[in-house]
Amino acid sequence: MQEEPEDLVVAAAQSGDLAAFNQLVSNHEQRVYNLAYRMLNDAEAAADATQDAFFQAYRAxxxxxxxxxxxxxxxxxSNICYDRLRSRNRRPTTSLDEMIEEAEKVGGADLGLLEDHQSDPVDFATRRELARELAQALQSLPDEQRIVVILSDVQGMSYDEIVYITGASLGTVKSRISRGRLKIREYLNKSKELLPGDLRQ
Structure with a gap:
């Protein structure tokens, strides 16, 4: 059975069809959770932010x-995540082990680094360590750079979409992505032996 176009599902939800809104939740909850988790670096906080996002979306x-x-x-x-981050006095302290375990639960670390882990235990261990480094590098970025890198390189959003989501200008978005990527590359340079060949310089 062909899935109903999303604009029709949204229209039905706007008319008060709760089943239609639940379909929207089902379609997007993983994407929203992944964004919240990478922003907040805490599984429980990400789950709460995801729930709040859909609650606010329903009301709006x-x-x-x-x-x-x-x-x-x-x-x-993203606005909810920004509010949560601003309310904190310091960076989240979730352990890297927990970050990797959670990444595996929600579909693997960025760039598919934890796939095919049964084929080569040594290679999997290397990929797991690189995933740790990537997670730590991402968390080291300032919030405004982290969100645009997540949206661009993890969520696969276009520049125009990121401009809309963040409210920043196109030039600012491009600059933040560029600076964020550079900082991640510099962070990972200390572990060059873990990097795929196309990321080594």
């Missing part, structure tokens, strides 16, 4: 005027 459905529902929803989620 009448304000949605078309376009990309995914971008509209991620804008709500």
């Amino acid at each position: 459905l009448s304000q949605y005027r078309g376009g990309s529902f995914k971008s509209w929803l991620l804008r709500i989620a």
Whole structure:
């Protein structure tokens, strides 16, 4: 059975169809959770932020005027994450072991680094260590750089979508992505032996 176009599902949800809204939750909850987890670095906080994002989206459905529902929803989620981060006095302290375990639960670390772990135990161990380094590098970025790198390189969003989600100008988005990627590369240079050949310099 062909899936109903999302704009029709959104319209039904706006008309009060709870089943339609639940379908939207099902379609997007993993993406929202992944964004929240990488921003907040805490599984429980990410789950709470995801729940809050959908609650706010439900209450604000009448304000949605078309376009990309995914971008509209991620804008709500990113604002919630920013609010949570601003309310903290220091960076999250979730252990890297917990970060990697959670990454495996939600579909593997960035760039598929933990795939095919049964084929080569040595290679898997190397990939796991690189995943740790990537997670730590991502968390080392300032919040405004981390969010755009996550949206671009993890979520696969376009520049225009990131501009809409963050409210920053196109030039600012491009600059933050560039600076964030550079900082991650510099961070990983200390572990060059872990990097794939195309990332070594």
